[in-house]
Amino acid sequence: MLTNANVVVAQEQHPVQAHNTDAATSHKPAEKEFNVTETILEHISDDHSWHLWGHTSIALPVILKTDKGWETFSSAKLMDEHHEPIAYTGATTGYQFKVNTNHETGKKSIVIIDADGNINQAATASILDMSITKNVASMFIAVFLLLVIFLSVAASYKKRGVTTAPKGFQNIMETLILFVRDEVARPNIGEKYYKYMPFLLTVFFFIFINNLLGLIPFIPGGANVSGNIAFTMTLAVFTFIVVNFSGNKNYWKHIFWMPGVAVPMKIFLMPIEVIGIFTKPISLMIRLFANITAGHILVLSLVCLIFIFKSVAASAVAIPFTVFISCIELLVAFLQAFIFTMLSALYIGMATEEHHDDHH
Amino acid sequence: MIGSIAAIGAGLAAIGAGIGIGRIGGSAVEGMARQPEVAGKIQGAMIVAAAFVEAVALFAVVVALLGTR
Numbered sequence: 249m250l251t252n253a254n255v256v257v258a259q260e261q262h263p264v265q266a267h268n269t270d271a272a273t274s275h276k277p278a279e280k281e282f283n284v285t286e287t288i289l290e291h292i293s294d295d296h297s298w299h300l301w302g303h304t305s306i307a308l309p310v311i312l313k314t315d316k317g318w319e320t321f322s323s324a325k326l327m328d329e330h331h332e333p334i335a336y337t338g339a340t341t342g343y344q345f346k347v348n349t350n351h352e353t354g355k356k357s358i359v360i361i362d363a364d365g366n367i368n369q370a371a372t373a374s375i376l377d378m379s380i381t382k383n384v385a386s387m388f389i390a391v392f393l394l395l396v397i398f399l400s401v402a403a404s405y406k407k408r409g410v411t412t413a414p415k416g417f418q419n420i421m422e423t424l425i426l427f428v429r430d431e432v433a434r435p436n437i438g439e440k441y442y443k444y445m446p447f448l449l450t451v452f453f454f455i456f457i458n459n460l461l462g463l464i465p466f467i468p469g470g471a472n473v474s475g476n477i478a479f480t481m482t483l484a485v486f487t488f489i490v491v492n493f494s495g496n497k498n499y500w501k502h503i504f505w506m507p508g509v510a511v512p513m514k515i516f517l518m519p520i521e522v523i524g525i526f527t528k529p530i531s532l533m534i535r536l537f538a539n540i541t542a543g544h545i546l547v548l549s550l551v552c553l554i555f556i557f558k559s560v561a562a563s564a565v566a567i568p569f570t571v572f573i574s575c576i577e578l579l580v581a582f583l584q585a586f587i588f589t590m591l592s593a594l595y596i597g598m599a600t601e602e603h604h605d606d607h608h
Numbered sequence: 609m610i611g612s613i614a615a616i617g618a619g620l621a622a623i624g625a626g627i628g629i630g631r632i633g634g635s636a637v638e639g640m641a642r643q644p645e646v647a648g649k650i651q652g653a654m655i656v657a658a659a660f661v662e663a664v665a666l667f668a669v670v671v672a673l674l675g676t677r
């Protein structure tokens with residue numbers, strides 16, 4: 249779909265590009281050929297700076313651990329005024345750092361280059377990139393917002409007590425918390441639900457607020473945090489740990505020696521159940537990642553329609569559709585937070601369930 | 609070429625998801641018509657099930673997207 253659109257754009261662009269060749273040689277930055285896939289992938293991927301508009305972006309700190317020690321500098325030093333990558337010589341290590349874009353995957357990463365401008369593969373492999381990237385910065389904003397929201401709500405409970413009716417913002421938070429408790433935790437986990445409420449609430453609100461921030465097209469949103477597979481993997485690993493550490497004897501028995509079936513069947517089921525331990529968090533990880541990423545791609549593709557047709561008239565179609573999809577994405581933002589929490593609760597419930605009879 | 613194959617794959621996934629979500633929606637409406645008093649519960653279950661089906665379609669989209677690289 250995206251690639252086909254590229255071909256169309258590329259064909260349209262050919263005469264324009266020929267015109268621009270003399271402009272490209274002069275100092276004035278030439279209009280680059282518009283590539284839909286590249287544009288979309290750039291928007292949904294992580295970055296070392298936070299792009300605002302045009303050539304304006306917020307520089308974020310770059311923190312690198314190399315084999316010669318730590319290196320900390322601003323990401324503004326990695327690009328010139330036209331947003332083209334330039335090399336920066338590290339103060340403590342003396343290495344030359346530069347942002348390199350992988351042409352196959354479109355992935356940007358910081359590499360070490362030698363004097364000739366070639367990538368120093370051995371030194372690059374030693375880089376441990378711990379930078380505050382756009383996603384990390386967005387996550388900090390989410391954490392800050394959650395702190396503000398929950399501390400203020402907690403303060404109002406302290407002030408007014410738990411028996412009086414909630415007021416203002418307290419209302420919506422109470423609704424959501426009770427929703428997680430009554431619709432997610434209690435039906436799926438059962439009586440021991442209380443122990444898992446902090447985990448479930450944290451996961452729910454963290455995913456929800458990151459999804460919502462991702463829908464805001466400008467700062468403080470715009471980063472694709474919950475559409476980043478590392479983010480969803482971390483959450484899924486937490487679920488994996490909580491599920492397997494709270495698993496009782498019954499849970500492990502159902503995995504390694506399924507009761508109620510013949511011995512050959514028990515042996516046959518064992519590897520399947522063991523794989524099942526891992527596929528559950530993996531499906532959680534991919535579900536959240538795919539849903540949010542697909543939502544972002546959809547919105548961006550619709551906006552890109554204007555640039556593909558190169559006419560303002562296309563926006564008459566593109567903008568209403570974008571608004572429509574954005575409204576659906578609002579639902580998806582809540583739904584995916586809910587589903588991640590519900591499935592985590594379901595898996596915890598399965599792990600802590602007590603069976604009274606072994607005949608089933 | 610690879611892009612076209614990926615597009616066909618995404619299209620096939622969309623057919624599957626369409627059938628799935630259509631069946632969920634149809635059955636939910638039927639259920640609600642029979643028992644309007646539990647319409648709210650059916651709607652909740654319907655949305656969750658639809659989200660699961662949609663997720664499978666999105667897996668296919670992601671695979672198609674990765675396949676084009």
